Amino acid sequence: MVNCGTTKYDFLSSSIRVSAERKTQRKSKHKFPISKKTDEFRNRFFPYASIWDWNDWKWQLRNRIKDLQALSRIIQLSNDEKTAVEKHTGPLPVGITPYYASLLSETDCTQPLRRTHIPVNGEYINTPGESDDPLGEDNDTPVPGLVHRYPDRVLFLTTGFCSTYCRYCTRSRMVGEPGGEYSFSTSQWERAIQYIEVHPEIRDCLLSGGDPLTIGDEKLQWLLQRLRKIPHLEFIRIGTKVPVVLPQRITLKFTKILKKYQPWLSIHFTCPDELTSEVEEACARLADAGIPLGSQTVLLKGINDDINIIKPLMHGLLKIRVKPYYLYQCDPISGSSHFRTSVEKGIEIIEGLRGHTTGYAVPQFVIDLPGGGGKIPLLPNYVVGREGDDLLLKNFEGGIYRYPDPGGKIGC
Ligand code: SF4
Numbered sequence: 001m002v003n004c005g006t007t008k009y010d011f012l013s014s015s016i017r018v019s020a021e022r023k024t025q026r027k028s029k030h031k032f033p034i035s036k037k038t039d040e041f042r043n044r045f046f047p048y049a050s051i052w053d054w055n056d057w058k059w060q061l062r063n064r065i066k067d068l069q070a071l072s073r074i075i076q077l078s079n080d081e082k083t084a085v086e087k088h089t090g091p092l093p094v095g096i097t098p099y100y101a102s103l104l105s106e107t108d109c110t111q112p113l114r115r116t117h118i119p120v121n122g123e124y125i126n127t128p129g130e131s132d133d134p135l136g137e138d139n140d141t142p143v144p145g146l147v148h149r150y151p152d153r154v155l156f157l158t159t160g161f162c163s164t165y166c167r168y169c170t171r172s173r174m175v176g177e178p179g180g181e182y183s184f185s186t187s188q189w190e191r192a193i194q195y196i197e198v199h200p201e202i203r204d205c206l207l208s209g210g211d212p213l214t215i216g217d218e219k220l221q222w223l224l225q226r227l228r229k230i231p232h233l234e235f236i237r238i239g240t241k242v243p244v245v246l247p248q249r250i251t252l253k254f255t256k257i258l259k260k261y262q263p264w265l266s267i268h269f270t271c272p273d274e275l276t277s278e279v280e281e282a283c284a285r286l287a288d289a290g291i292p293l294g295s296q297t298v299l300l301k302g303i304n305d306d307i308n309i310i311k312p313l314m315h316g317l318l319k320i321r322v323k324p325y326y327l328y329q330c331d332p333i334s335g336s337s338h339f340r341t342s343v344e345k346g347i348e349i350i351e352g353l354r355g356h357t358t359g360y361a362v363p364q365f366v367i368d369l370p371g372g373g374g375k376i377p378l379l380p381n382y383v384v385g386r387e388g389d390d391l392l393l394k395n396f397e398g399g400i401y402r403y404p405d406p407g408g409k410i411g412c
Pocket of ligand 1: 168241268
C-alpha cells in the first residue's frame, strides 16, 4: 500500500515548522539545514562523517550507495529487490546519495521513494510497445550528444552521470555505463556548441543528460559562458533532479554562477516526501538568485498516480517557489510496465486540480509521443456540445454553462 495519504501532508503546519527550522539552521555555523530524520540517519550509518562532510556535495557523491552490500547495510531488502540488484548489469546502475537514502524507508519496500530508486525484477520484463529509445532521440542526433528535433530548440546531453538514478529514466539506455560511470568529453561539447553556432534558427537549448548539475562549477560555468556568447541563443534551460537528491550541491558560490548566466531550471520531483528542509533551502537559494524554477513529475503507478499525492506535491512546490510545469505520462521505456499507469488516471488528476485549487498549481499533463512526435497536452473534456450559437461547457463542479459562440464549429 502506498503511504502517501492526505493527512500525512498537512503542509500548513509542516511549512511553518520547516521555515522555522530553516531560519534557525541558517544562523548556525553549518550554513545548510539538516533535518532531524536525516541527521539521525547520518549518525547511524555514517558516524564518521561530520556535518561539514555531509553538507559537502562532493562527499555525497563519493559516498553514494551503489551496490548490494551498501544497500543491505541501510535497508532491509525484499527478495525481489535483492535478486534484481544482484542480476543488474549495464546502464542505469544503482546509485543513491546518502542524503536521499536517508529519506527511503528501511522496512517498507512499497514506499514510493524506495520503489523509484531500488530495482525490482519488473525491470527485466519487456512488454509490447516498449523500447530502449522510446522518443526516437537517437534518430534526431546530428552530432553526438545533441538532439535537434524541433527547428528552434535543441537538447544538449552534457553528461551521462546522475547522482541518483531513477528506475523509470527515459534515458536509461545511456545513463551510467556498464561497469562504471559514463564520462563525457569536452571535445563532444565543442562539436555540439559549434553546431548551435552555425544554426541561427536555434533559440532555445535544454541542458540535460544525465544530470548537468553534477558537473563541477568550472566546467559548467565554461559551458554556460560559451552558450551565452551565441547571439541567436535566447533561452537556456537546465533539466535536473539535483536540488531534490543532492540539495547540498546548491552552494552560495554555485548560485552566483547561475545568477550570472540566468538559465531556467526544470526540477524533477516525484512525491511530497521529497519536500524536506534541505530541498526548501536549495530552492530558496535558486529563487533568491533570480532563477525561474519549474517542476517536472512523471506519473507512476502506485507511487504518485493519486490526487491525494499530486495535489499536496503541487501545493508544496508553490510554497518553495517552484511552478508546477509538466506532469508526464511515463514513457514506454523497456521494462517500465510496473511503473506505467493509465492515461485516464492522469486526466482524472488534472480534473481533480483544475478549478479545485490555484491555477498556478496545475501542471500540464503531457504524453511525449513515442517515435519522436513531440509532447501532446491532454486535458479533461470540458466541451459537452452546442445548441445553435451557444457552446455548452462543463465546469469543475459538473455544472453546464453556455458561452455565445456564433458561427463556431466546436461542439457540433
Ligand atoms: S535524474 Fe533524470 S536523467 Fe538521471 S536517472 Fe533520474 S530521470 Fe534519468
